[in-house]
Amino acid sequence: MVGYDPEAEDRVLSKVQVAVAGSLSGLITRALISPMDVIKIRFQLQVERLSHKDPGAKYHSILQATRQILKEEGPTAFWKGHVPAQLLSIGYGAVQFMSFEMLTELAHRGIEPGASRFSLHFFCGGLSACLATLTVQPVDVLRTRLAAQGEPKVYKTLLEAVMTMYRTEGPLAFYRGLHPTLLAIFPYAGFQFAFYNSLKQAYEWLLPGEGSNENFKNLICGSGAGVISKTLTYPLDLFKKRLQVQGFQHARTNFGKVPTYAGLGDCVQQVLREEGMRGFFKGLSPSMLKAALSTGFVFFWYEFICSLFHCANKKSR
Numbered sequence: 001m002v003g004y005d006p007e008a009e010d011r012v013l014s015k016v017q018v019a020v021a022g023s024l025s026g027l028i029t030r031a032l033i034s035p036m037d038v039i040k041i042r043f044q045l046q047v048e049r050l051s052h053k054d055p056g057a058k059y060h061s062i063l064q065a066t067r068q069i070l071k072e073e074g075p076t077a078f079w080k081g082h083v084p085a086q087l088l089s090i091g092y093g094a095v096q097f098m099s100f101e102m103l104t105e106l107a108h109r110g111i112e113p114g115a116s117r118f119s120l121h122f123f124c125g126g127l128s129a130c131l132a133t134l135t136v137q138p139v140d141v142l143r144t145r146l147a148a149q150g151e152p153k154v155y156k157t158l159l160e161a162v163m164t165m166y167r168t169e170g171p172l173a174f175y176r177g178l179h180p181t182l183l184a185i186f187p188y189a190g191f192q193f194a195f196y197n198s199l200k201q202a203y204e205w206l207l208p209g210e211g212s213n214e215n216f217k218n219l220i221c222g223s224g225a226g227v228i229s230k231t232l233t234y235p236l237d238l239f240k241k242r243l244q245v246q247g248f249q250h251a252r253t254n255f256g257k258v259p260t261y262a263g264l265g266d267c268v269q270q271v272l273r274e275e276g277m278r279g280f281f282k283g284l285s286p287s288m289l290k291a292a293l294s295t296g297f298v299f300f301w302y303e304f305i306c307s308l309f310h311c312a313n314k315k316s317r
Contacts, residue, residue, distance in 0.1 A: 002097075002196065002299065003104040003121055017309045018101050019094040025301035026093030029294050030086050035078035036290040037085070039065050041147045043283030044241040047259055047275065050282055062286050073151055081146030083158050088139040092132045097302060100128035100193065118194045125193030126186035133185050138174035140181070141165075144244045169247050177243035180264050184236030191229035196299055199224050219300040226295025227288050234287060235280040239267050 013021070039062060043050060048057040052064075059065040069077050103124040111120070133140075142161055155161035165173045199221035230237075246261060259274075261267040271279045 002193065002303065003100065003124070013101075013306060013309050013313070015098055015102070017306070019098045021302050021305040021309065022093035022095075022097030023090045024093075024305050025097075025298050026089030027086060028301050029297040030082075030089040032297060033290055033294045034082055034085065035066075036286050036293065038069070038078050038080055038147050040283045040286040040290055041144060041241060042069070043286060044238045045148055045245060046282065049275075049278075062289075080149070081143040084139045084143040084146060088136050088143055091136045091139065093298070093302075095132035095135050096128045096189070099131050100124055103128055118198055121197050122190035122194040126190035129185045129189030130182055133178075133181055137178055137181065141174050141176055141244050144241060148245055173247060176246060177240040180236050180240040180243060180267075184233050184240060188229050188233040188237075191232055192225050192295055195225035195228050196221055196295075215300060215304060218303045219296045222299030223292040223296030225299075226291035226293075229295070230287055230291035231284070234284055237287070238271075238280060238282060239264060242267050242271070 039059075042059055042065060046057065046059055048054045050060055051057060052060045059068065073080075104120065107120050107124060142158065142165075145165075146155060146158070146161060149155065155164060200217060203217050203221055242259075243261060243264065259270055261270060275282070
């Protein structure tokens with residue numbers, strides 16, 4: 001069970017075990033979904049329409065983008081920025097799940113028993129994600145830039161990226177896109193945790209005899225929660241990616257038009273004016289696929305690893 005459950009206090013794990021489970025679930029998931037993440041970022045950063053009818057468009061569809069990247073950059077391109085992405089996943093998973101378990105426990109002890117679990121998980125999930133985001137935002141910016149660059153590479157290594165960004169753009173460059181990131185991550189993560197819990201309850205109500213297939217239930221409900229939450233909050237994720245590559249335009253000249261944004265408000269206005277409302281949802285298809293896989297795997301692996309810790313704790317008693 002994700003989140004504190006007052007009826008199962010005998011199954012409460014230590015904070016270290018929760019952090020390890022969160023880190024490992026993020027690490028495994030990141031390795032599996034990295035190709036979809038690279039394609040999603042490329043779509044989000046493309047100003048031209050995602051259509052073969054636009055002569056300036058580099059990418060048209062998931063299949064075409066996959067072939068194009070494979071042809072021009074080789075198979076390793078699908079794991080561009082993987083080292084900072086793994087650091088991001090490990091740190092984010094540890095902070096998010098540990099703070100979520102702590103916040104839900106505090107909330108359960110401070111509210112009336114009849115309070116809505118959906119609302120509780122929404123707010124605790126959102127707050128825990130904000131704490132995790134503040135912790136790993138510099139790594140997220142590095143991951144986005146390394147995944148976004150084409151050939152020849154501007155940054156050949158993670159260390160070179162850190163040194164170059166610090167020297168040419170200053171320390172605040174590592175927090176580009178923080179405002180839309182926090183605006184997006186609170187409802188996104190909140191909906192993830194809230195819908196995951198609700199979908200599990202619905203699954204158990206519809207299929208009461210399927211309790212033995214716990215892992216499958218966690219995977220399916222996590223995937224559903226990911227698709228719903230991503231669809232509801234997608235435009236803010238696009239704005240975040242656009243702002244994170246500001247000051248990095250020279251690395252993207254091979255990808256088409258490279259706009260400059262003065263801030264979040266200017267980014268919203270330019271996307272609306274030049275790309276229309278559909279521009280707010282560029283890359284939604286690979287993002288939904290990625291969200292289904294990533295959220296499903298994260299909850300699946302988190303619950304699976306926690307169950308292993310529960311078994312180990314029982315044996316040690």
